[in-house]
Amino acid sequence: MDELFEPAGTLRSAYREVDWASTSLGPVRDWSPTLRAAVDLTLHSRFPVTLFWGPEFVMVYNQAYVELIGQKHPAALGAPAARVFAEIWDVIGPMLRSVRSTGRATWTRDMRLLMDRRGYPEECFFTFSYSAVRGPDGRAEGVIDIATETTTQVLSQRRLIMLVGLSDALSGLEDPAEILDRALRVLRTDPQDLPDVDILVADAAGDAGRPPLPALSSTILRDGDFALETTADVPVMRMRLPGPAPSAETVLVARLSQHLPLDDGYVGFVRLLGATVAQALQRAQARQAERRVAILERDLSERLQRSLLTPPAQPPGTEVAVRYQPAAERARIGGDWYDAFLLPDGALTLVIGDVAGHDQQAAAAMAQIRNVLRGVAYTAGKPPGGVLEGLEATTRGLGVNVLATAVLARLEQAGNGVHTLSWSNAGHPPPVLVAPDGTATLLRTPPEMLLGVQAGVARGDHRVTLAPGSAVVLYTDGLIDRRDAIIDDGLAELVRSLTGRHGSTAEQLCDELLARFAASSDDDIALLVLRIPPEPAGTPG
The missing domain is CATH 3.60.40.10 (PPM-type phosphatase domain)
Structure with a gap:
């Protein structure tokens, strides 16, 4: 293997297995000084870097970049970008062609891309810059991409905004029916995390007593009033809520996104949403109970006061x-x-x-x-x-x-x-x-x-x-x-x-x-x- 790939570290074997001669880059020994210098810079960087080289934008990248593309590696190494990123090529293709033809760099912050890197179109966010790599004659021979994934930060901020907004919207409400209506309106403002959400209220037969939530196709997680299950391969969260009346069975049902990994962060987020609604209902019920007690106390006090303060x-x-x-x-x-x-x-x-x-x-x-x-x-x-x-x-x-x-x-x-x-x-x-x-x-x-x-x-x-x-x-x-x-x-x-x-x-x-x-x-x-x-x-x- 050419000594050019020695800095590739754990990617050395992947570089060795690529038939570079069959790519549009040709044999490694024939690579231009500009390409060799760009590859050397890429492999020595610990920041995620990839090169899109030549008219086909053949990909050459370092170890840090592997984490950004997931299962696309190692097939992406030495492959044209249009084939590697077919699902998002309509977005990034014009950007790459523009940089190669004009030489002007791009800057994109927190771009949302549905990228297939784990077997499904995953919602991802990236901040990156495409810059031209010029040869001795000043023409752009390739494009260098220096990128960082911001998915965690964007999702965390989006979910925090939703949680704060839901909490603020329910704060001070005392009517359970109004709480459910307001909660549903707020939850439906986040279709990325909650593509479909509803609150079902039905009279329970006889003494509800807290019957178990009925099972769907398969159970992923069940914890008290919370259940995470799948039906037709779609994850569904269901959470029992305090009913607006003793005889009412109230359940928050949310179909989750098929574009997000069902990780602890996502599951914890939807549980927090349900818990926020449940706490608002519990506060309302407690306030109603306090009001009933206060009314009884006032009535008793007034009768006592009238008996003490005679005409x-x-x-x-x-x-x-x-x-x-x-x-x-x-x-x-x-x-x-x-x-x-x-x-x-x-x-x-x-x-x-x-x-x-x-x-x-x-x-x-x-x-x-x-x-x-x-x-x-x-x-x-x-x-x-x-x-x-x-x-x-x-x-x-x-x-x-x-x-x-x-x-x-x-x-x-x-x-x-x-x-x-x-x-x-x-x-x-x-x-x-x-x-x-x-x-x-x-x-x-x-x-x-x-x-x-x-x-x-x-x-x-x-x-x-x-x-x-x-x-x-x-x-x-x-x-x-x-x-x-x-x-x-x-x-x-x-x-x-x-x-x-x-x-x-x-x-x-x-x-x-x-x-x-x-x-x-x-x-x-x-x-x-x-x-x-x-x-x-x-x-x-």
Whole structure:
């Protein structure tokens, strides 16, 4: 063998077996210096290189190039390119002829070719350059191809784009039927990997129980809800999905490409597609279950809240309106409460309070302290401060350990439509007095300790006269306290909102305050409005 082929390494025997004299290149000893130099360069390169020489583009290549053409080697060595690459000659033939006739090189990035190198037309991608190899006279004697295969990179990027797109498309969807429809539309955008794909939904007979996926012609892989099989030599992936209803059998079916090797990357990709759809359905089912539980909890909470927050007493000559609005993101129950009830002497007791916490435990504590307060107020016959002291002593004695703020008020008639309101404040936001002329004022008092902090705390009493047309607004801090503002700002805004509202009824005041403040609140709100209606026109004073 000519010493020219010594650098061919493992290809030396293949070069030896080629009858070069019968090719258009002729005997090796007669090869032109240009061809010999090009072959020497090719065989010394570790990068995939091939020469297409002469009018027939006879192929001479190195060991690295063998990996690119697969089973075409060794028959391709010394053979015309049109015969070696018959399946893609309509693409590369004109390129080679153009380079040989014009001398201008080509550059192609990630070209898709269906090349038969493993017994089937395989989808391949290559980045390569065809360049003329010129003889001493300047004419192109051949073409050199320096190439690299980019199939792995292109397929990986294509599949990653599909997976990300599918995940994004299903994100946030909660309707199983919409998930299946959206998934199918996205999956059908990749005909190279999924030539045919569908999602089949059918009612399972009786108790589905997860029957096995029925077999096709032959099984390649079966793993739980995933099966890879063939029918008529076409690979088919099937994956059971969580059904949109308990009685539904849902299966993702995809016919796979006959132009791609059924390797771990391809199989893993289609499994990930199925798993992405399955996870979206599972998330939707979990959210639906959570919603059902939340609805049940809200219904239960609302019934419990209605049983705890009874309608207020409405003695003659007064208007009393109440509201309770839970935080939007919580179950409709918490530690805020209101109360209005009559004492044996006919006085009206008004209460607004807030037990620490926003859950069933806080509601239970609120129910206990509310009922104890009712009992103490009804039997003690004391002013508001004394009632709160009795409440503190009783709850401690009964082991009801809670922290709470509260305003307890007592309304008594003073004659001629005038009423007297006395109250005690245990660490609660101050009530607002709306005078008959529309002036709104905070009923501020020296700060006193919360309920449940310290035993034996003396509570003060305060008094104000309410003329006809006056109103007093009691509220919990959810009405005016905001995370992005100090509470004094909220109190000032409340006073501004109530100024000039002396013409509103107690019910209207409640509605107006909720409309103004509730939307921006992230806490429970309890409201109690007491109003002394103005005397009818012409009534003697």
